[in-house]
Amino acid sequence: MTNAEFIKALAEVLETAPDKLTSTTDLTSFQCWDSTAVINLLVVFDDHGIKVEEDKIKDCKTVQDLIDLTGGKIQ
Amino acid sequence: MRIVGISACVPKKIVTPDFAYAKFKPFDVDRIVGNTGVLQKREAEPGTTASDLCIAAAKPLIEALDWDPSTIDAVVLVTMLGDHYLPASSHRAHQQLGLPARCMVFDINLGCSGWTHGMLVIQGLLASGVVRRALLLCGEMVTGFMKPYSADLEHRSDLANSLLIGDAGTATALSSEGGDSHVRAVEFGADGSGFGQIIVQGGGSRLPWSPALFERREEADETRRPIDLTLHGPQILTFAMKKVPALLQTMLDAAQWTRDDVDAYVFHQANKFMINFLRQRAKVPEDKVLLSIEEFGNTSSASIPLTMVTRGGALLERPTKWATMGFGVGLSWSGLMLETDRITTVPLVEI
Numbered sequence: 001m002t003n004a005e006f007i008k009a010l011a012e013v014l015e016t017a018p019d020k021l022t023s024t025t026d027l028t029s030f031q032c033w034d035s036t037a038v039i040n041l042l043v044v045f046d047d048h049g050i051k052v053e054e055d056k057i058k059d060c061k062t063v064q065d066l067i068d069l070t071g072g073k074i075q
Numbered sequence: 076m077r078i079v080g081i082s083a084c085v086p087k088k089i090v091t092p093d094f095a096y097a098k099f100k101p102f103d104v105d106r107i108v109g110n111t112g113v114l115q116k117r118e119a120e121p122g123t124t125a126s127d128l129c130i131a132a133a134k135p136l137i138e139a140l141d142w143d144p145s146t147i148d149a150v151v152l153v154t155m156l157g158d159h160y161l162p163a164s165s166h167r168a169h170q171q172l173g174l175p176a177r178c179m180v181f182d183i184n185l186g187c188s189g190w191t192h193g194m195l196v197i198q199g200l201l202a203s204g205v206v207r208r209a210l211l212l213c214g215e216m217v218t219g220f221m222k223p224y225s226a227d228l229e230h231r232s233d234l235a236n237s238l239l240i241g242d243a244g245t246a247t248a249l250s251s252e253g254g255d256s257h258v259r260a261v262e263f264g265a266d267g268s269g270f271g272q273i274i275v276q277g278g279g280s281r282l283p284w285s286p287a288l289f290e291r292r293e294e295a296d297e298t299r300r301p302i303d304l305t306l307h308g309p310q311i312l313t314f315a316m317k318k319v320p321a322l323l324q325t326m327l328d329a330a331q332w333t334r335d336d337v338d339a340y341v342f343h344q345a346n347k348f349m350i351n352f353l354r355q356r357a358k359v360p361e362d363k364v365l366l367s368i369e370e371f372g373n374t375s376s377a378s379i380p381l382t383m384v385t386r387g388g389a390l391l392e393r394p395t396k397w398a399t400m401g402f403g404v405g406l407s408w409s410g411l412m413l414e415t416d417r418i419t420t421v422p423l424v425e426i
Contacts, residue, residue, distance in 0.1 A: 031102060035235075036110050038309045043352060046316055054309035 112347025116241030116372030128244025187403025189376025214244030241372030277301030
């Protein structure tokens with residue numbers, strides 16, 4: 001999955017525009033960053049064959065944390 | 076084994092998400108309603124039990140089938156919340172339905188995979204020849220136990236369960252008469268690593284009743300009482316995405332059916348997001364997936380038969396190929412590929 005693809009998908013999950021997201025954007029600043037968002041992100045990751053630990057998604061603070069969680073699968 | 080009849084009973088009281096909008100941020104309620112797809116559900120009055128709902132479903136069905144109760148030699152009741160610690164709720168059904176002394180009576184403690192597991196167990200009893208006519212009763216009445224009555228809802232951490240879960244009871248009548256089998260494929264399984272993903276911690280012998288069970292404690296970022304239901308959504312989704320499409324494929328292969336051969340797919344009505352997701356992953360045609368979640372919520376083991384009764388329509392009357400799949404608490408999963416013809420049913424019972 002490319003970085004641009006991920007940002008586009010994440011923006012949909014957070015109900016925002018891709019240009020509002022940078023690597024340091026604080027996920028908790030979005031009202032949509034909740035358990036539903038975690039589930040939607042899991043589906044995005046699974047669509048691209050990316051395995052992550054479900055528990056750790058909610059611990060991510062920034063966009064970069066999410067990218068790091070995939071262990072190099074987003075480039 | 077043949078399915079000869081199915082019926083369902085729900086409490087009269089209809090609950091819509093309006094009660095939640097009055098108490099919580101509309102954004103939060105919208106999010107949950109949008110995700111679960113539950114627009115209304117039924118809520119039993121205090122004192123009603125899962126067996127009450129199942130028995131009320133079973134009585135008119137037995138009459139419609141013209142079965143003499145003395146010819147029913149097994150009654151199996153599936154629930155997670157029995158009427159009493161003992162005896163089993165199936166014994167109340169046995170008593171109330173006037174079933175004979177030579178009758179096999181027991182409960183199964185299962186939720187979402189309860190109907191499909193129960194069908195597998197009864198199939199075994201019928202195939203062995205020990206039993207000829209059986210009732211499978213699947214019901215749940217969780218209001219007031221694992222989640223509050225809608226009028227009593229106070230805490231944000233109870234909101235999702237309060238909006239999602241509904242009460243219902245069902246009866247499925249099965250017979251070995253006629254010899255031919257309706258079952259074309261079965262599959263089942265369990266994953267103990269997910270034991271804690273859907274759980275009520277307190278009230279059993281592991282964590283016996285005490286005043287502390289009624290006190291709220293911090294759990295992740297929520298506060299819950301040990302007697303409340305905990306559902307770990309992301310873990311359950313991961314489990315379902317791994318197991319359910321594979322479950323369907325295994326059964327299609329065993330039945331030698333294509334996806335188009337199946338007339339109706341009935342998934343456990345977990346929530347609308349999950350059903351849509353699994354439908355897409357399993358590459359199942361959308362118009363063949365029956366949904367009742369929007370009207371009755373997640374009713375645990377009752378959800379598959381409730382969906383068949385209320386959404387099956389003409390499929391119940393004519394020859395029909397069904398793919399049924401249950402998955403959830405345990406964690407566990409099971410499914411059956413069934414061929415049915417002329418299933419007797421009765422109008423939805425309301426009490």
